[in-house]
Amino acid sequence: MDKVLIIDDERQLRGLLARIIGLEGYEVIQAENCAAGLRQLERTRPEVVLCDVKLPDGNGVDLVGRIKAIAPDAEVILLTAYGNIPDGVQAIKNGAFDYITKGDDNPKIIPLLSRAMEKAKAQRKSAAGRQPETAPSFEAVIGSSKAMRDAVELARKVAATDTSVLLTGETGTGKEVFAQAIHREGGRRGKAFVAVNCSAFAKDLLESELFGHRAGAFTGAAKDKKGLFEEADGGTIFLDEIGEMPIDLQAKLLRVLESGEFLKIGETKPRKVDMRVIAATNRDLPEEIRTGNFREDLYYRLSVFQIRLPSLQERPSDIDEYVRHFAGIFAGKMGKKIDAVDPGYLDLLKRHAWRGNVRELRNVVERSMIMAEGTTLRVGDLPIEFQRENGSDGNDAPPTSLDAIEKQHIAKILSYTGGNKTETARLLGIGVTTLYRKIDEYGL
Numbered sequence: 275m276d277k278v279l280i281i282d283d284e285r286q287l288r289g290l291l292a293r294i295i296g297l298e299g300y301e302v303i304q305a306e307n308c309a310a311g312l313r314q315l316e317r318t319r320p321e322v323v324l325c326d327v328k329l330p331d332g333n334g335v336d337l338v339g340r341i342k343a344i345a346p347d348a349e350v351i352l353l354t355a356y357g358n359i360p361d362g363v364q365a366i367k368n369g370a371f372d373y374i375t376k377g378d379d380n381p382k383i384i385p386l387l388s389r390a391m392e393k394a395k396a397q398r399k400s401a402a403g404r405q406p407e408t409a410p411s412f413e414a415v416i417g418s419s420k421a422m423r424d425a426v427e428l429a430r431k432v433a434a435t436d437t438s439v440l441l442t443g444e445t446g447t448g449k450e451v452f453a454q455a456i457h458r459e460g461g462r463r464g465k466a467f468v469a470v471n472c473s474a475f476a477k478d479l480l481e482s483e484l485f486g487h488r489a490g491a492f493t494g495a496a497k498d499k500k501g502l503f504e505e506a507d508g509g510t511i512f513l514d515e516i517g518e519m520p521i522d523l524q525a526k527l528l529r530v531l532e533s534g535e536f537l538k539i540g541e542t543k544p545r546k547v548d549m550r551v552i553a554a555t556n557r558d559l560p561e562e563i564r565t566g567n568f569r570e571d572l573y574y575r576l577s578v579f580q581i582r583l584p585s586l587q588e589r590p591s592d593i594d595e596y597v598r599h600f601a602g603i604f605a606g607k608m609g610k611k612i613d614a615v616d617p618g619y620l621d622l623l624k625r626h627a628w629r630g631n632v633r634e635l636r637n638v639v640e641r642s643m644i645m646a647e648g649t650t651l652r653v654g655d656l657p658i659e660f661q662r663e664n665g666s667d668g669n670d671a672p673p674t675s676l677d678a679i680e681k682q683h684i685a686k687i688l689s690y691t692g693g694n695k696t697e698t699a700r701l702l703g704i705g706v707t708t709l710y711r712k713i714d715e716y717g718l
């Protein structure tokens with residue numbers, strides 16, 4: 275969904291704007307000051323930012339440059355005070371899309387927003403074809419356990435070829451990180467890397483996303499649409515969660531892979547496509563074949579070279595390294611300094627089951643960093659469930675009940691996300707409904 279970030283400290287006005295914009299079908303993210311705004315910008319990558327001029331910790335006109343430095347393809351609309359044209363003009367000089375007078379211009383906001391959105395999306399699309407310099411290669415793959423080194427070695431070998439690769443492994447084990455590294459180290463580096471999550475679309479939608487369509491090919495196809503195969507031409511297509519692809523679409527995909535041609539929906543002449551395919555799954559595909567959910571012929575085609583990514587539980591020795599790596603990343607973002615990790619902290623992590631693997635560990639470190647007060651990560655900074663799991667109440671936290679710690683924890687994360695419930699729930703690893711219940715329960 276197209277995202278809009280509103281940075282404004284006036285809660286009521288922000289809420290009103292969020293409602294108006296939300297009704298247009300945009301996903302709205304809110305932040306109450308510059309610092310929270312920049313954090314949300316990095317995390318949620320909105321296409322458009324609406325930003326007030328006067329913010330408690332800075333000035334919106336100056337913020338434009340910082341926003342563009344972090345997200346060059348995002349567009350910024352400044353909300354200026356009535357009659358303050360110089361602010362607006364300066365904002366445009368700093369790279370803003372436009373400015374609008376706060377309060378008075380509500381009817382103008384949506385059309386302006388929609389133009390900014392179109393521009394941002396067009397920029398993002400053309401940027402997607404280029405490979406950013408920061409795209410991960412194998413240097414970005416962390417983990418020196420034997421299991422991880424073996425996986426990297428295999429991936430490096432296959433990267434040099436043009437073979438199809440099937441990455442298997444539990445959720446959060448780094449399949450996308452590997453797919454990008456393989457692309458970036460191979461002969462197609464510098465060309466498009468197009469990632470598609472097969473489970474994120476309804477069946478018909480996935481087909482038209484992949485193949486593209488001509489205007490009028492079906493009801494609702496108002497304009498010609500380029501498909502992802504076409505976008506990936508010359509580069510790599512990463513088919514994530516391939517096990518979720520509907521069986522009849524699997525047959526169509528197989529035909530494309532075998533013939534190197536595809537038929538755009540609504541066209542009669544096939545188009546040629548030259549793309550490397552990397553697929554990933556956390557399902558047991560041979561079992562899916564047995565139960566009739568996955569085509570055997572497609573499996574053989576995709577799994578010419580298979581790499582299994584080890585779960586975190588199979589390599590607890592890597593946990594230290596991840597903690598230090600992620601703590602370094604978040605320290606930079608949060609402006610904190612962490613130079614030590616308590617052995618007790620690492621001990622608790624090593625005993626955890628890590629069903630969400632590295633993704634879950636990354637979230638836990640991020641949450642700990644929000645809680646951390648000194649320069650050492652301690653048991654008391656860990657999410658409450660770790661302390662519960664281990665019958666500890668955070669031995670270095672002030673003596674208090676687990677409920678009180680939980681309340682404090684949620685409050686801290688809510689303030690870190692600027693009150694964004696979806697983001698807070700993600701960091702807490704709970705559902706949004708549960709979060710609302712807890713907010714209610716604790717009177718937050």
Ligand SMILES: Nc1ncnc2c1ncn2[C@@H]1O[C@H](COP(=O)(O)OP(=O)(O)OP(=O)(O)O)[C@@H](O)[C@H]1O
Pocket residue numbers: 414415416417443444445446447448449450451452514556632633636
């Ligand atoms: N070896 C690794 N080194 C550094 N970061 C990693 C590694 N593995 C995973 N991560 C981080 O963990 C998160 C999840 O990784 P990724 O999306 O690649 O997992 P996945 O296996 O594709 O998950 P899913 O099956 O749910 O799509 C990302 O933030 C990624 O940067």
